[in-house]
Amino acid sequence: MKAVYLDNNATTRISDEVKEVMLPFLSDYYGNPSSMHTFGGKVHRHIENAREQVATLINAKPEEIIFTSCGTESDNTAIMSSLESAPHKRHIITTRVEHPAVLNFCKAMSRKGYTVTFLSVDKQGRLNPGELQSAITEDTAVVSIMYANNENGVIFPIDEISEIVKSKGVMFHTDAVQAVGKIPVDVKKLPADIISISGHKMHAAKGVGALYVKRGTRFSPYIIGGHQEKGRRAGTENVASIIGFGKACEIAKDHVAAGHSKVKELRDRLEEGLLKTCPDAIINGHVGSRLPNTSNMSFEYVEGEAILLRLNEFNICASSGSACTSGSLEPSHVLRAMGVPFTAIHGSVRFSLSRYTSGKEIDLVLKKLPGIIKELRELSPYGREVRKGK
Amino acid sequence: MWEYTDKVKELFLHPKNVGKIEEPDATGEVGSIVCGDALKLTLKIDKETNKIIDAKFQTFGCASAIASSTALTEIIKGKTLDEALEVTNNDIADFLGGLPREKMHCSVMGREALEAAVADYRGETPPEIEEGKLVCECFGISDEKIRRAIRENNIHTVEDVTNFTKAGGGCGSCIPEIENILQEVGAKTKIKETKKPKKKLTNIQKIALIQEVIQKEIRPLLQADGGDLELVDVEGNRVIVSLRGMCMGCLMSDVTVKNIEKKLRELVSKDLAVEVE
Numbered sequence: 003m004k005a006v007y008l009d010n011n012a013t014t015r016i017s018d019e020v021k022e023v024m025l026p027f028l029s030d031y032y033g034n035p036s037s038m039h040t041f042g043g044k045v046h047r048h049i050e051n052a053r054e055q056v057a058t059l060i061n062a063k064p065e066e067i068i069f070t071s072c073g074t075e076s077d078n079t080a081i082m083s084s085l086e087s088a089p090h091k092r093h094i095i096t097t098r099v100e101h102p103a104v105l106n107f108c109k110a111m112s113r114k115g116y117t118v119t120f121l122s123v124d125k126q127g128r129l130n131p132g133e134l135q136s137a138i139t140e141d142t143a144v145v146s147i148m149y150a151n152n153e154n155g156v157i158f159p160i161d162e163i164s165e166i167v168k169s170k171g172v173m174f175h176t177d178a179v180q181a182v183g184k185i186p187v188d189v190k191k192l193p194a195d196i197i198s199i200s201g202h203k204m205h206a207a208k209g210v211g212a213l214y215v216k217r218g219t220r221f222s223p224y225i226i227g228g229h230q231e232k233g234r235r236a237g238t239e240n241v242a243s244i245i246g247f248g249k250a251c252e253i254a255k256d257h258v259a260a261g262h263s264k265v266k267e268l269r270d271r272l273e274e275g276l277l278k279t280c281p282d283a284i285i286n287g288h289v290g291s292r293l294p295n296t297s298n299m300s301f302e303y304v305e306g307e308a309i310l311l312r313l314n315e316f317n318i319c320a321s322s323g324s325a326c327t328s329g330s331l332e333p334s335h336v337l338r339a340m341g342v343p344f345t346a347i348h349g350s351v352r353f354s355l356s357r358y359t360s361g362k363e364i365d366l367v368l369k370k371l372p373g374i375i376k377e378l379r380e381l382s383p384y385g386r387e388v389r390k391g392k
Numbered sequence: 393m394w395e396y397t398d399k400v401k402e403l404f405l406h407p408k409n410v411g412k413i414e415e416p417d418a419t420g421e422v423g424s425i426v427c428g429d430a431l432k433l434t435l436k437i438d439k440e441t442n443k444i445i446d447a448k449f450q451t452f453g454c455a456s457a458i459a460s461s462t463a464l465t466e467i468i469k470g471k472t473l474d475e476a477l478e479v480t481n482n483d484i485a486d487f488l489g490g491l492p493r494e495k496m497h498c499s500v501m502g503r504e505a506l507e508a509a510v511a512d513y514r515g516e517t518p519p520e521i522e523e524g525k526l527v528c529e530c531f532g533i534s535d536e537k538i539r540r541a542i543r544e545n546n547i548h549t550v551e552d553v554t555n556f557t558k559a560g561g562g563c564g565s566c567i568p569e570i571e572n573i574l575q576e577v578g579a580k581t582k583i584k585e586t587k588k589p590k591k592k593l594t595n596i597q598k599i600a601l602i603q604e605v606i607q608k609e610i611r612p613l614l615q616a617d618g619g620d621l622e623l624v625d626v627e628g629n630r631v632i633v634s635l636r637g638m639c640m641g642c643l644m645s646d647v648t649v650k651n652i653e654k655k656l657r658e659l660v661s662k663d664l665a666v667e668v669e
Contacts, residue, residue, distance in 0.1 A: 305428065307394075307454035311404065325428040326454035326495075331531070331554065331561030333428065344426045381410055381458060383432035383450035384425055 006318040006363045010203075011152050011180060011296060011354035017205040019253060020246040024207065027242035035239055036230060045241055052248025059251040059258075060197070061188045062214050068231050069244050070211040073179040073200030074103035077146075079213060079224035079235070080196040081107055084144035084173040085116070087220035091143035097121045097129060098339035099153075103198075104146050104177055105335070121147075126288035127156040127340050135166050144173045149181035149197075153323055153336040153352060154287030155296025157185065161192055168193045173219075179203055179211075183254040184262060184293050195219045201243060205356070206250035210243035257357055265355050266294035272353060272364050273297050279372040286342055286350060295355040298323070300337075300346035301375050303384040309351055312374040318367055323350040345384070396455060397489035404455040409465035411448045420509030422501055427531050427558070429453030429498065431461055433505040435468075437513060442472045449505075456488075456495040463487040464502035473510050479503060480544060481556070496556045500541060527569050530562025535573055542577045550574065579609070598660065599626045605659045606633075610652055621652070624669050631656060634669040 007015070016024075033042030035049055050064065057064045070076045081094070081104065096108050098120045112118045119137045123129055129147070138145070145167045150157045160176055167174040175196040181187055182197075183204030189197070196219065201210040215221050215234075227236030277283055282302040301309065306324030313320055323334025325348060332338070333347045342350070353367070396404075416434035423430035429452060436446040447465040451458050463484045468476040481499040485491045491499055511517060524534030541547060541556045550570050554561040560570050593601065606623050614620055618638035625632045633652070635645055645668070653666040 303425070303452065305453050305457075308404070308458065311401075311455045315405065324454070331428070331558050348425070348428045381407065381450060382452040383421070383430055384452055 004317070006316070006366055008353040008355060008359065008363070008367070009319045009321050010356040010359075011155075011352065012321060013202045013208065014205045014356055015358060016207055016246065017250065017253060020206055020249045023249045024242040024246040027245055031241075035241065036228065048245050049239055049241065052245050055248035055252045056199070056212050057214075059187075059255050060182060060199075060214060061190050063217065066189075066214050066217055068213045068215060068234050069239065069247075070213055070235055071209055071237075071240065072211045073101070073177070073198055073203070074211075075224070076179075076198035076200070076211045076213045077101070077103040077175075077177050078107050080175040080198055081111070081144060081146055082224050083220075083222045084146075084175060084196065085111070086222040088143040088173065091141050093117045093119070093139055093141040093143060095119045095121065095134065095137050095142055095145040095147075097123065097147055099123055099127065099151055099336045100146070100148050101152055101177055101179065104148070108146070116143075117141075123156075123339050125341050127151060127154050127286070127336070128288050128291075129158050129163070131159065131162055131166060134163060138167065138170045138172055142170070142172050144175060146175040146177065149176045149178035149187065150185070150293050151287070151336060152180045153334055154298040154340070155180075155293035155354075156287045157181065157291045157293060159291075160194070164193045180293060180296075183251070183258065184295060186258055189214060189216070201247040201250060204250050204254050206247040207243040210240050210247045212247070262294040262357070265357055265359065268359055268361060268364050269295060269297050269353070269355055271361075272355075272367060273299065275364075275368040276371060279368070280375050283375075284346055286337060286340065286346075297353045297355075299351055299353075300342060301349040301351070302343075302345045303382050304349045304375060304378040306348060306350050308378050309349070309371075309374060312378070313351075313367075313371065316366065316370050318370065321352045321354075323352065324348045394456070394492050394495065396459075396492070399487075399489040400456055400459040400491065403459040403462040403488070407458055407462045409448050409462060409469075410450070412450060413446060413448050418509040418513035420505040420507070420512060422504045422508055423453070424532075425452060429457045429501060431457065431501050431505045433461075433464070433509050435509050435513070437473065442474070444468050444471055444473065444476055453498065453501075454495070456491050456498040457501065459488055460484050460491070460498040460502045461505075463499075464506060468506060473513070476506060477510060479506065482545070493552070493555050496545075497558050500556055527573070528557075528559035528562065528566045531558040533557050533559035535569075538570060538573050539577050542574060548574070548578065593661065595626075601660050602626060602631055602656060602664075605656060606652075609655055609659065614648070619648075629661070629663045629665055631664055631666045632669055633666060 031045055033045045035042055035046035053064045053067045057067050094108050094116050096104055108118045121133055147163055149160050164174050174194050176194050177198045178187055179198055179200040182199045195216050197214040199212040202208040223234050225236050230236055280301055284300050286298040286300055306322030307326035310322050323337045325331050325333045337347050337350055413434040413436050417437040418435040420433040432450045434448050435444055438445050447469050449461040449465055451461040467479055467487055481503045484499040484502045524536030527533055527535045538553055538557055538559055545556055547553055550560055550567055553559055553570050560567050603623055611621060620636035622634045624634050649666055649668055656664045
């Protein structure tokens, strides 16, 4: 049975076109792009082509793109470089809902003597730009705020946020791993200094990411060694993945321009259907400003891991912010920051679609999930009683 | 993805004994929706024989919590209350062919629900509610509950305390306190275990016991500070050791040696003297 894959914010399938352009570099063209001979030199040209493709997607110049190994490396590098370029400043501003690549890096920095301000979000996962404004001080070295949230899909007003940060002359980084390839990101309209991008979230292979570093921004490399990426990121290039990443960006451009309308339509159909058929279900995240592919819903009085494993029986792949799936014992930090009610916080399920998602797949979820929720509620000591009391 | 056994998967997908007994003789409720798992157990008890005639559960939680609930009810049906109270969380885990370490707290929850139900039937207060000081505020876990889990499951690490009780798995601010409890319980059980054969040790037994105390009691403490120690020889009552790592040349090494001696005298023989090679 083919998987009904609705976990595209975790990772995506490599598109056929991407795989196609990668294959020669996994077999025939294995040369090192740094080599002097033509055999390696040819590979170098393909990497530069990929750099141009990535740059075009966000309206940047090719020389502003640095290839990395993943989104996490991009995030770590961006913050570290920003801190190093302002060595006398000891304050970092970020949010409570960042991806662990930023959140835990900032926490690690706080153990090294930095002060970190974690901005809060409201019940719908929205940031208050006023809070950011008053958090910036003379001592602030960098502000790192994500473009769109991986768990609930909420898009932050990054234009407004970066205007505020830049008006105070502070370095601004945005983790745009979930945004680039899904919604328009245009660096000409966005005064961000550094932006993180990841390949495998947009139908390229795992193991490749990128950093946009605005021309003129002070940058210190995180990985030090050879002269690759003009000395800004050492290490022999992950050639095939980089070339595939370029292709993925080229393809994504058209889908972004079309507003991912089919994906959004399917996502909305899924949510409407589930709200109708499952009592005590809520949508987590501000519906007015969300990624077109992401839906985060809570089913009260049931636990998320149980829902996922029941869905798994039908080969439906989703994810959850429940404690049992998080690897820790607490539910998702994003849902906690939003103050999702305790009856709902353990019962969250995230569906994240892609352009490969079909209407039939959505229909299968709509057919199976209401029964699963009902059965699990019958198992639960809260299922019937709480609703009777309501 | 958790590595669940087929038995866990089967009992999660097709749970047995689900529901609530009407007019139950005993009810045991543990956990809460806030903590992410909760179990309500209802029992029908034969008043003459004190046998559990029927058991049903309602569980809010993950696959292993639901499977553990089925396991519990299957195990205790037909047992007398006293027999049922002998059931440990390990029996529940064994019934399921094992649980992932991180999920052992689900089996502990099963045993607690049973104890709560029996206490309810007998009109007693469950032991963990009765006494103990709150250690983990995130999950409401008392020191008594932690001590018991450590003793019953032979736990040596904070990580396992969290796996079995959830304590320390939230904000983590109680981890130092859990460490203290671990040391305290560890020391107590060691003394109990080692006191018995203390009367007359043969030379070989004595050396083996010294070796064991050094291995289990002394080295972990030294290693925590970057030091270490090696047993070189035992001549009569002279224990010759060699200090390693940070202990070498440490200004406090005299004090360390005195402490080692104290520990060995306490746990092996009061005539021992420790010397550094």
